[in-house]
Amino acid sequence: MREMAVTGVHFLRNVSLLANLSTTELEPLAQRLISRTYRTGDIILRQGDISSSMYIVKSGSVDIRVTAADGEVKTLATFGPGQVFGEFALLDGLPRSADAIAQERSELLILTRPEFFMYLEQHPAVAINLLVLISRRLRFTLQRTEDEEHGGSTLAKIAELLVRLAERYGEQIDNNLQLAIRLTRGELAGVIGCPRSDAESALETLRQKGIIDLHGRHMTIYDLAELKAMALD
Secondary structure (H helix, E strand, C coil): CCEECCCCHHHHHCCHHHCCCCHHHHHHHHCCCEEEEECCCCEEECCCCCCCCEEEEEECCEEEEEECCCCCEEEEEEECCCCEECCCHHHHCCCCCCEEEECCCEEEEEECHHHHHHHHHHCHHHHHHHHHHHHHHHHHHHHHHHCCCCCCCHHHHHHHHHHHHHHHHEEEECCEEEECCCCCHHHHHHHHCCCHHHHHHHHHHHHHCCCEEEECCEEEECCHHHHHHHHCC
């Protein structure tokens, strides 16, 4: 029997896709989430399944795997607390492109497509924000695939994203680059698919190293070469 999740707004605010929603927007969304616990090795999703739910990892970890035509199994990613998978199915309802398997006892929060659309009917402004964020995440993922870049730490992914933004939207001012695109920390976390706290920690590391500086939504990049080097780690 499905059980409605009792989830604190504080936890949801650290979820990458939801980091910029207000308390007023998060509270009704939390009421629509379903909590389910999986044991080690349980298959959450199978490649080719028809399913349209998004999953948020509350505790534990989940591997995303694909099986090639020759039978080789490859792990594409591992998601931990605060991370999201299956979000594209909320929009397109297409068959799953990979397996999702619990690597340890894991509690997941599930948002079904019907509940998602009913929520958006009541909060239409959220729809625009989420669609933009999902679009940015997809664009970033496709760019990484084209460059054959895989894995990497949160710090490397943040550095890589900032390099891409700097090269496309950076404005040269006094030997420094000012980013013309204004992204919140929550939006940066949403694009690379990590918890907001992890993105904030990575940005603080870059700031302490003197590579970037943050002023609200404004960002200055002092050392693009070093940022590129960190993106390769």
